Amino acid sequence: MGNTILVGAQWGDEGKGKIIDVLTEQADVVVRYAGGNNAGHTVWVGRQKYVLHLIPSGILRRGKLCVIGNGVVIDPLSLVAEIQGLQNIGVKVGRNLVISETAHVVFPYHRELDARRELLHGKNKIGTTKRGIGPAYGDKVARTGLRMGDLVDLDRLAEKVSARVRENNRLLKALGAKPVVLKRVLAEYLQAGRFLKPFVTNTVPFLHGVMKRGARLLFEGAQGTFLDLDHGTYPYVTSSNTTAGGACTGSGVPPHRMDRVVGVMKAYTTRVGEGPLPTENKEISSLLHGMGREFGATTGRARRCGWFDAVATREAAMVNGIDDLAITNLDGLDTVASIKVCIGYRHGKKRFQYLPSDIRTLSACAPIYTEFAGWQTPTERCKSWRELPANARAYLKAISELTGAKLCIVSVGPGREQTIFV
Ligand code: IMP
Ligand code: MG
16 A cells, blocks of 8 residues: 555544554554644444544554654653553553654643633634643744653753743743642653653654565544644644645655555534534534534534535645545434535635635635435445445545545444445
């Protein structure tokens, strides 16, 4: 399969965790390249549910190497808890996990700043996961951040952390928030540094070394195209490059070594947090929530739901260079009689075939819909393309054609076996 980048083609939560898990079978190394523990990837193995936040889902397969690349921001306390949680249920985490020494570290003051800014934004809040992701990337860009290499430099950690805590506490106080307690931060981060030290290395020569030996790499995207800092619905975005280009900068593997981009999208649309969602629809939201679906893996928040938005997915195909599509959650539409698909936006007299960059224009856009007849049959037991109802096949073909990429996987449920290769 060569080196594959897997990205979300919508607003995150497209079901990437499951598709990555399925594709991992054909990969040797799985690499996370952006985001932090704001992500939540749900994977089911038999009856066991795993929610992963920072560790690539490849960890659940024997013999696969997992890399947390330089583009990721790491909350070390959360990472330690995730490693121990996996170990406690019998998943091996040892030399199969490698962490970049240049990945930036998330500190408690980042979380406090994240929460405080959200509060101060009032009704204009972004709806972040409050994991400190934005402020941590902010420090990276401002060149004041600490990196994993600093965290595991145990002799000098206290000095570095003290300076950062002093500055950030001044900021927190100025914003009316509670300062963090230096002694506690030091104790916790020293302990985490000691625990994580064996995992931390320079992942760039590491990745080039395994590639030289013929390893196939799978780049695991987090969040989705429209949460990308540059290409998303700014400012209602996350603070990293979630799109395919991020896989290069976030890992040190150059563009010409990438062979294929797989885009994952739901058969409908969802979003958590604030910001425009042109096809948002109450009926489909309550239908899906009523089925117990579409609650966030990280924060438990109910996701906002809407019809499939082909304007958005076509733009995602363009920005990411999507070759193949994986369409998930088809079974979510099993009971719908008539299914809408957005094929354009209307704004006054103007029509858009792409997402307007101006957030106010986008928020005021009305979707132009076309309709498809539903199949009104359960699909969760379908094992092949031919077993799918004819209307479901027609719908899948239409949305992949509208998106402009080849359909390669259809998912009809959370299980590994509920995966159809087209
Ligand atoms: P942050 O990444 O916590 O700063 O949140 C910024 C925006 O991205 C908010 O709208 C979040 O709900 C959204 N977001 C962050 N991570 C995820 C994810 O893994 N899935 C879906 N939405 C996410
Ligand atoms: Mg998620």
